[in-house]
Amino acid sequence: AGALQPFFRGHSATVSPRREPWLMGPHVTAAIRTAIQQRYCLLPYWYTVFHQAHNSALPVLRPLWVEFPEDPNTFAVDNEYLIGTPVPEGRDCGYQDNEMRFLHRRPPAGVAVGDVYLDDGHTFSSSGGQGEFDCGHVIQTVIILGRKSAPSSVTLHVAGREGVACLFHYEEACAVLMVGNLDQPVGRDWELHLDQQQQQQQQ
Secondary structure, X not given: OHHHOOOOOOOOOOXXXXXXXXXXXXXXXXXXXXXXXXXXXXXXXXXXXXXXXXXXXXXXXXXXXXXXOOOHHHOOOOOOOEEOOOHHHOEEEEEEOXXXXXXXXXXXXXXXXXXXXXXXXXXXXXXXXXXXXXXXXXXXXXXXXXXXXOOOOEEEEEOOOOOEEOEEEEEOOOOEEEEEOOOEEOOOOEEEEEOOOOEEEEO
């Protein structure tokens, strides 16, 4: 659970027994390694949620009633929490090897928008400032949840360029559409158009 909380580190006193992960045996070490890798895959999402907290004062970890105030069943739930806005109401993103994946639930209107906060990792005075920030991150995959059928085609549209057909895979049993090999820089605006109805998934 600690790997999915804002503050995550080992802590002990000088008189405490050693507790490094590699001292607890291969099974425990492997489990801790997996948890840490999952946390690092979510780093862009953590940055985005902290940026939202900075601007709106919404907590990073949220009880369910914060996102679902109209549902009284969430008021007494004290053994679950959300990291930012849940995927059923918005978006999520993950990161691995300088590549990003966006996860969306297809809303009733058929249009979804995703965003991610990035900075240079060093500057602290950028709030409210002007300027540009170039980074090498690219978005490779968009995952769309809740789509009831496979599209006949998926086309990538970038301003000033002709549309490009995209590779995609649809899992009917899970109602999941995966669009891959996008290779789009994070700082660029682009759209995905799905089948003849041109339902849009926009960055």
